[in-house]
Amino acid sequence: MERTYIKDLRQKIGQQVCLQGHLQTLRDQKKMQFLILRDTTGLAQVAFYKPNDAQMAERISGLTAESALTITGTVADNPVVKLGGLEVQLETLTVENLAASPLPIDPFAETLPAIDIRLDWRYLDLRRAQNLLLFQAQTLAEQAMREYWLQNRFIEIHSPKIMGTPSESGAELFTIDYFDRKAYLAQSPQFYKQMAMAAGFDRVFEIGPVFRADPSFTSRHMTEFTGVDMEMSWIESHEDVMAFQERWLQYTYQRVKDELGDAIAQLFGREIVVPSVPFPRIPMAEAVRILKERGYQLPPEKKGDIDPGGERELGAYVKETFGHDFVFVTDWPIAVRPFYHMRHPDNPGLTRSYDLLASGLEITTGAQREHRVAVLEKQALEKGLHLEPIQFYLDFFRYGCPPHGGFGLGLSRLLMVMLGINNIRETVYLFRGPTRLNP
Ligand code: 4AD
Numbered sequence: 001m002e003r004t005y006i007k008d009l010r011q012k013i014g015q016q017v018c019l020q021g022h023l024q025t026l027r028d029q030k031k032m033q034f035l036i037l038r039d040t041t042g043l044a045q046v047a048f049y050k051p052n053d054a055q056m057a058e059r060i061s062g063l064t065a066e067s068a069l070t071i072t073g074t075v076a077d078n079p080v081v082k083l084g085g086l087e088v089q090l091e092t093l094t095v096e097n098l099a100a101s102p103l104p105i106d107p108f109a110e111t112l113p114a115i116d117i118r119l120d121w122r123y124l125d126l127r128r129a130q131n132l133l134l135f136q137a138q139t140l141a142e143q144a145m146r147e148y149w150l151q152n153r154f155i156e157i158h159s160p161k162i163m164g165t166p167s168e169s170g171a172e173l174f175t176i177d178y179f180d181r182k183a184y185l186a187q188s189p190q191f192y193k194q195m196a197m198a199a200g201f202d203r204v205f206e207i208g209p210v211f212r213a214d215p216s217f218t219s220r221h222m223t224e225f226t227g228v229d230m231e232m233s234w235i236e237s238h239e240d241v242m243a244f245q246e247r248w249l250q251y252t253y254q255r256v257k258d259e260l261g262d263a264i265a266q267l268f269g270r271e272i273v274v275p276s277v278p279f280p281r282i283p284m285a286e287a288v289r290i291l292k293e294r295g296y297q298l299p300p301e302k303k304g305d306i307d308p309g310g311e312r313e314l315g316a317y318v319k320e321t322f323g324h325d326f327v328f329v330t331d332w333p334i335a336v337r338p339f340y341h342m343r344h345p346d347n348p349g350l351t352r353s354y355d356l357l358a359s360g361l362e363i364t365t366g367a368q369r370e371h372r373v374a375v376l377e378k379q380a381l382e383k384g385l386h387l388e389p390i391q392f393y394l395d396f397f398r399y400g401c402p403p404h405g406g407f408g409l410g411l412s413r414l415l416m417v418m419l420g421i422n423n424i425r426e427t428v429y430l431f432r433g434p435t436r437l438n439p
């Protein structure tokens with residue numbers, strides 16, 4: 001028999017159906033047995049009247065929570081049933097996989113175990129409806145991003161993650177053994193997405209793994225994460241990149257709201273707010289002044305940068321002043337930006353770059369890139385880089401490379417702000433950190 005999904009049961013009243021899912025709970029009463037079955041579309045009550053078949057009743061009594069079951073039965077309208085006013089009267093039962101008991105963690109417990117314990121048993125933790133919804137939202141968000149890119153003539157690329165040179169800087173770099181030499185894991189697709197501009201592709205995007213050997217244990221850092229990157233040619237400044245990104249994000253939020261807004265409101269208690277465009281823009285120097293005015297002390301050792309506390313304070317200011325969750329912080333000083341960011345012609349101490357903060361959290365860094373090879377070489381040398389290892393990169397700009405820019409966005413960070421989740425470990429399928437490599 002063809003499988004029916006629980007959400008479609010109402011269309012099958014009076015008919016025989018086949019359901020497949022996990023046994024969330026079993027209520028074994030004197031005369032009746034109630035199995036609450038869960039599939040990816042919801043919960044259903046399956047009922048069995050014990051006197052009908054003592055052997056079946058015994059088999060049901062032996063079922064353990066979270067076992068994987070296939071059942072067949074007849075759908076009955078029953079207004080007293082809390083789950084959709086429906087009940088499936090069980091006819092056959094196949095135990096595909098009996099869950100060992102007790103479960104190492106109870107994903108449905110009122111108080112959940114600590115995150116580290118849940119991550120040890122991630123496949124059980126993921127059985128919660130909230131987690132399923134989170135990854136449905138992520139899938140939809142990625143689809144929406146792709147839709148918007150494709151509507152705007154973008155091409156998808158998949159660049160290598162094994163590299164012969166560091167892709168951002170010497171810091172936070174994983175080195176791997178590569179036959180008789182060393183290689184590096186990509187810290188971003190930066191160089192290779194720019195190569196597509198040299199290749200005349202005009203506009204590209206990539207969603208792929210990014211590796212950072214960052215030893216810190218924060219709620220927003222991982223050693224491996226999914227980077228959402230794009231690059232576009234024939235721009236005039238970083239303003240063109242921001243103008244693209246805000247519309248692309250607005251489209252993505254709208255799609256998630258339209259399809260999953262109700263479910264998110266129900267399970268996360270959170271309304272998806274589609275951001276209005278343009279997002280507020282604040283030059284870095286102004287941001288520093290605002291923070292000072294609000295009595296926020298930036299740590300002196302991070303000169304020219306904004307620390308996480310400063311990001312939160314700035315997010316609060318933007319919310320109060322503009323009623324907006326997003327802000328582009330623009331024109332960062334060269335000291336805190338990589339060599340490939342283009343500088344302002346009238347103020348060479350500043351770059352044509354930005355960070356996008358969402359609810360006070362950095363989710364993106366973007367910039368116009370320096371595409372004039374002589375200037376690029378000079379900037380690399382100023383940063384203390386050796387030209388020899390990046391010669392292949394510098395060569396991209398020798399044979400007709402258009403002006404271009406782009407950004408990188410952390411997918412899990414976007415989910416954090418979209419769904420209001422404080423710890424990045426909750427928003428990634430499997431977390432990778434300094435001390436976590438399993439499962
Ligand atoms: O700010 P980042 O380091 O910028 C780049 O990689 C540039 N190549 C982007 C560009 O096109 N100019 O990384 C981009 C984004 C950050 O804003 C953040 O959202 C996320 O990637 N990110 C991390 N997410 C999780 N864990 C980490 N350790 C992250 N580091 C960066």
Ligand code: MG
Nearest residue numbers: 355362364365
């Ligand atoms: Mg950044």
